[in-house]
Amino acid sequence: MRDLATLISMVQAGLGVTALTEASRPLVPPDLVLLPVTPPASRRLALSGPRDRPWLPAVRVLAESAAARQWATGP
Structure with a gap:
């Protein structure tokens, strides 16, 4: 699944977790928790x-x- 809105909706529904880029931060609703990956991931x-x-x-x-x-x- 590559659709970010779908991924976020599934997390909100309690169906799992997802990895997001820092650029996605503004799109994440306030009811979800963001935890940084340490050390930072790169690609x-x-x-x-x-x-x-x-x-x-x-x-x-x-x-x-x-x-x-x-x-x-x-x-």
Whole structure:
């Protein structure tokens, strides 16, 4: 299930727990408890695009920005 509203509704109904990103915090209703994962979890992301043609300028800027952030914050 990838629908965040469905996951939150299931947790509210007492059907389980879920892992959320920090970006989801504003969407979590006040009746649910958020517990931080210690140590913080991380994940590696990758961009993929067509091999046979150049990326659109916006995609290239995103890739460059992501690469600069990785360099600045480390692995």
